[in-house]
Amino acid sequence: MAAPVGFDVLVVGSGAAGLAAAVTAERAGARVAVAAKGSLQSCNSAKAQGGIQAAFGDDDSPELHAQDIWRSSHETADMRLVEVLTSEAPGAIHWLEELGVAFTCENGGYRLARCGGASAKRLLQVGDRTGHAITKSLRDAWEASSGTSFENAPLRELEQTQAGWRATCGEHVIDASTVVLAAGGRCYRVAQERGELSTNHPGATGEVTELALALGAESRDLEALQYHPNGGAWPGNMQGYSIPETTRAYGAVLLNANGEEFTDSLGPRDQVSQAIFDEVEAGRGVETPDGRPAVYLDTTRIAEADAEVSLPYMLRRYRAAGIDPLAEKILTYPVLHYQNGGLVIDADAQTTLEGVYACGEIAGGTHGRNRMMGNSLLECVVFGRRAGRAAARN
Ligand SMILES: Cc1cc2nc3c(=O)[nH]c(=O)nc-3n(C[C@H](O)[C@H](O)[C@H](O)COP(=O)(O)OP(=O)(O)OC[C@H]3O[C@@H](n4cnc5c(N)ncnc54)[C@H](O)[C@@H]3O)c2cc1C
Numbered sequence: 426m427a428a429p430v431g432f433d434v435l436v437v438g439s440g441a442a443g444l445a446a447a448v449t450a451e452r453a454g455a456r457v458a459v460a461a462k463g464s465l466q467s468c469n470s471a472k473a474q475g476g477i478q479a480a481f482g483d484d485d486s487p488e489l490h491a492q493d494i495w496r497s498s499h500e501t502a503d504m505r506l507v508e509v510l511t512s513e514a515p516g517a518i519h520w521l522e523e524l525g526v527a528f529t530c531e532n533g534g535y536r537l538a539r540c541g542g543a544s545a546k547r548l549l550q551v552g553d554r555t556g557h558a559i560t561k562s563l564r565d566a567w568e569a570s571s572g573t574s575f576e577n578a579p580l581r582e583l584e585q586t587q588a589g590w591r592a593t594c595g596e597h598v599i600d601a602s603t604v605v606l607a608a609g610g611r612c613y614r615v616a617q618e619r620g621e622l623s624t625n626h627p628g629a630t631g632e633v634t635e636l637a638l639a640l641g642a643e644s645r646d647l648e649a650l651q652y653h654p655n656g657g658a659w660p661g662n663m664q665g666y667s668i669p670e671t672t673r674a675y676g677a678v679l680l681n682a683n684g685e686e687f688t689d690s691l692g693p694r695d696q697v698s699q700a701i702f703d704e705v706e707a708g709r710g711v712e713t714p715d716g717r718p719a720v721y722l723d724t725t726r727i728a729e730a731d732a733e734v735s736l737p738y739m740l741r742r743y744r745a746a747g748i749d750p751l752a753e754k755i756l757t758y759p760v761l762h763y764q765n766g767g768l769v770i771d772a773d774a775q776t777t778l779e780g781v782y783a784c785g786e787i788a789g790g791t792h793g794r795n796r797m798m799g800n801s802l803l804e805c806v807v808f809g810r811r812a813g814r815a816a817a818r819n
Contacts (some may be wrong), residue, residue: 427597432458432573434816435592435601437580437633440468441556441802442785443607444563445809446816447572448524450605455817457572458601460594462579462608462628465564469609469626469786470805473556474738475669476548477806478799479514481535485545487511494800497542497693498793501646506791509772510800510807517806518549524562526551529734538674538735540798541654542693548799553669553738559802575599580608583636589780603780603816607809608633610764610786612650623761624653624667634787637768643777646766649794654679654697656760658719660746665760669739670798672724672750675731680721680754681709687720695795698759705758713756722757724750763801765792774812782816784808 433455436447443459451457461467480490490511494502522528528549529536537546551558567574578595585591589602611631616623623629638644655670657663673679673690679697681687681704688700704710705718713719732740732751743750767789774782785805792800 429591429598429600431600432456433602434605435460435590435599436605436607437592437594438468438607438609438785439465440607440609440785441470441559441563441805442809443605444560444567445806446605446607446782446784446813448563448566448570449810449813450817451570451572453814453817458575458599459567459572460575460578460580460592460597460599464576465574467626467628468560469629470556470802471560472624472626473802474553474667475540475671476538476550476555476799477518477559477802478540478543478547478797479518479549479803480511480545480547481515481549482537482545482547485547487514489544490514490547493543494792494797497797498795501793503790503793505772506770509811510791510804513807514803517803517810520810521559521562521806524566526558526562536734538671539691540670540674541691541697542797548671548674550671550735552734553671553736556802580633580636583640603782603819605782605784605812605816606633606637606768606776606787607783607785608787610767612761612764615650616761621761622656622665624656624665625762634767637776637778637781637783640778642781643769644767645769645789646794647789649765650761651694651763651765651796652698652759653762654694654701654759655722655757658717658756658758659713660748661715662746663742666742667760667762668722668755668757669736671735672722672727672739675735676726676728677722677724678726680723682711683709693795694798701759711756717758719756719758721754723754725752725754727751763796765789765794765796770808772811773815774808775815780819782812784812
């Protein structure tokens, strides 16, 4: 084990939340380290395709955005956090643009899509590789800074000291005044335990949450895991792929074996997933060639021009697998996707442990028990920046 090294702020995790926190803390003048379980690139954030919400439409506002979250969460979200999230969303988008993220535009403004549970078009996109674009710009900003990265350095132990916290990350012992936990969720591990498919990265295993809980941190809604309504069901190499929700925003609908629409395809995620489970249970689903349950997603209703601008990656992947989604319906079934709950935080992203902050999927409250799509990347940026600022102040 190497001799301890000291920093003002230690950020655990290099997804969108961790990098937003690290860049912000470093720009505030702190000596910052990022410790990641694998490489800096390995995270769920980079896999995000659909987009990020912010109220830019003429018929939209941060208040309407907040109301949609409240309704989609079944009135379980922490509205103090939600108001921060929605009011700071436009500023977060401009910050990302300053870092180099080029959101897809049309007619002199952003190209906005309506996502499940939203009452207005509010989803900004970078084609269908939004998470890749955001994490790349954040990583470039981080790597150009004076910060220190520890890769292949999983957090294994965390203990309070007189001056702050001591963390054991792989072979490194790191002392820091404050710690930002941004280690994501646990759906990869849970899916493995249940024998189910997941959209998640193999690093999404949840041990950092457990460390925090063992130290006495409070949590909320931890058992509320979210299924993505549209996991790829066939062909085999698309199983577990999350078909972007923007397919439905741009006209695709869910159909049962009889070709009937059985649910509002743009309803909140939990309702759409449950409707699919129920339809299959009632015997109106279809079966994949390898015997898995599924329903149809009729992607042939998407206009080719929309697909080319907003779904190029999805089209490429399916076409490479021998299926053209604009010419034939595709098979889909819900897959484990997101940890809705997590560590309790306040508006500065501080957990109930002194000097320990949490942001991104590891934190709870912003989505209550049911997240709307596009609000997770937003949460990473808004609360990542808040966590970075507050952690650098202490
Ligand atoms: C396929 C897919 C598509 C998605 N699409 C969208 C979308 O369109 N819009 C949207 O808003 N959201 C989307 N999401 C959700 C969103 O991307 C994630 O919830 C969010 O990016 C999580 O960010 P994060 O920074 O909290 O965690 P992650 O991005 O998962 O990063 C976690 C980091 O913590 C590290 N880590 C884990 N354990 C340890 C440890 N013990 N020690 C040190 N480091 C550790 C990991 O290596 C990683 O660097 C999608 C998710 C997936 C999987």
